[in-house]
Amino acid sequence: MKETKILLAEKDIPTQWYNIQADLPEPLPATLHPITLQPCGPDDLLPIFPMALIMQEVSQERWIDIPEEVRQIWKMWRPTPLHRAWRWEKALDTPAHIYYKWEGVSPPGSHKPNTAVAQAYYNKMEGQTRLATETGAGQWGSALAFGCNLFGMECKVYMVRISYEQKPYRKSMMQAWGAEVVPSPSPDTSYGRKLLAEDPECTGSLGIAISEAVEDAVTHDGTKYSLGSVVNHVLLHQTVIGLEAKKQFEMAGEYPDMMIGCIGGGSSFAGFSLPFVRDKIVEDKEIRFIAVEPEACPSVTRGLYAFDWGDTAKTGPVVKMHTLGHTFVPPPIHAGGLRYHGMAPIICHLHRLGIMEARAEHQTAVFAAAVSFAKAEGLIPAPEPAHAIKVTMDEALKCRETGEEKVIAFLLCGHGHFDMAAYDEFFAGTLQDYEYPEEKIRAAQKELPVVSL
C-alpha cells in the first residue's frame, strides 16, 4: 500500500541538535557589539540572553544535547509527519516525487515552538521569570506565549502594528496562553514613545519591535529577551525538523534531490535543511537547497551582504548578513513572517559559499500555488511556506517537461488559519504585487555601520 504519512514514534525524537558550525568550510564572521562594533564576548550578550544560549550561539560542538524536559514537552506534537503529496503530484501531472514536512501540527500552528520551549526552559533554569519578544505574523509571539505558559513564566509580546490590526485572533491566542500583547510601536518603551510622537500612524516593523523588546528586557528585573529566528541558537533548535526528516526519508527509501523552504529570518529552512547540508559538505552529496523570499522583501536576492544592526534602534548585536538596512519599513505584504530586513548569518554564509540558492517570488503567484496545493492536499498553508510551495510547483512542472522523477522536499512550516483575510483578497483579485525599489536599497547602504576589524 502507498504510504501518505511517514511517521516516527515518540522515542525517535532526536536526543541531540546538529550544529552546522562544526562542519562549515569557513567559520562564520564574528558577532559585533552594537556600539563599539568590535567582536562581542559572552558578557556583552548577558543582559539580553541567558548564558546557556550564548554558549550555544558560539559553540563549535557538532552535537548538542537536547534537555529531556524539552523533549517531553515536544511530545505534545512531535515527531511531525513527512507527507508524500500523491494528490498534488497527480494534479500537477508530474513524475516528480513531492514530500513535505508538516510543522503546522504544533499547538500554535508552526515550527516556532521548537525553539520557544527550549528558550523558555533555559531562561527558567537560570532564574528568569519573564521574557520579552517581538512578533511579526504572530506565529512567534504565540509560540513564546505557549512556551512561557508551560514553565510558569510571564511573556510580553511587541506585535508589529500592521499585523496586530490584520490578525487580531493571533493576539487572542497569545492572551489565551497568558501573554501581554501590545501593538508596536507602543507607549510602553521610550523608543516606542519617540516613534509614536514622530508618527502616530507608524505601522511598525520587526526591527522596531525587536528594539522595544530588547529595551523591555534590559529595563525589567528577571526578564530576558527572546528571539524567534536569525541567531545561531534558534537555527540549532530547529534542526530537530531536519533530523526527523532524515530518518523519515530513510524509511521512505528516498533521498531529496532538492530541499525548498521560505526564509523570513531563516530558522525554519535552516532547521529543515542543515542536517542535509552536512551531507553535501562532508559527503559531497548532490542536493540543492533553495531558499525562497518575497519580492517585496528581497534581502538575500537583492540586499547587501554586510555588517548591520538586527534592530532599528541599533541596540542589538551587529552581524554580517544580507540586509535591506535596519531602517527598512516593509510594504504591507501578507507574509508577515517574511518582512524582516536581515537574514540568519548561517543562511547568508551558506549562500556566499555557493551551497544554498535563493529566489524571490511575487505574492499573487504564491497564493495561486497555495490554492493549487490546498485543493489537492487539503491543508491551507500560511502565506510564508506558500512561497516554498510556489517554487516546488515550478520545479515539479519542470520535471513534467523533462520527464525526470526528481525527489523534491519542502517545508510546510505553518497553517494559514489566521491568514484567511489574505486569501480573501487573493480571491477578490485585490492582492497587489510589489517590487522593492532599487533606490531604497542604495539609500539603506548609507546607513550601514562602518566596521574595521
Ligand SMILES: Cc1ncc(COP(=O)(O)O)c(C=O)c1O
Ligand atoms: C509560518 C511561518 N513561517 C516562516 C516564518 C519565517 O521565519 P523563519 O525564516 O525564521 O522560519 C514565520 C515567521 O514568523 C512564520 O510565522
